[in-house]
Amino acid sequence: MGSQAFNNPLSFTSITDMIVAIMNVVIVMSIPVIIFFLIYAGFMYVTARGNPEKIQQASSALLYGIIGGVIILASAAIMTIVKNLVTAF
Secondary structure, eight states: OOOOOOOOSSOOSSHHHHHHHHHHHHHHHHHHHHHHHHHHHHHHHHHHTTOHHHHHHHHHHHHHHHHHHHHHHHHHHHHHHHHHHHHHO
């Protein structure tokens, strides 16, 4: 009887590598969503035709799209900082 070993099905060597890979996928998938919301907000502005309620909705959609983009970019920056801090030790 030989010794048996389990093969690691994941290609990651550490938890930080796995978290970085997951965050990269989330960031890549969220960029088209953010672009869609910004285009949709522009479409809402164009179709508002001076209606103050629709202009307010378009402004809110634009604001939320920008806030979402900033959050995604900030999370990428924070992820990089934390990864560098964790792997430095």
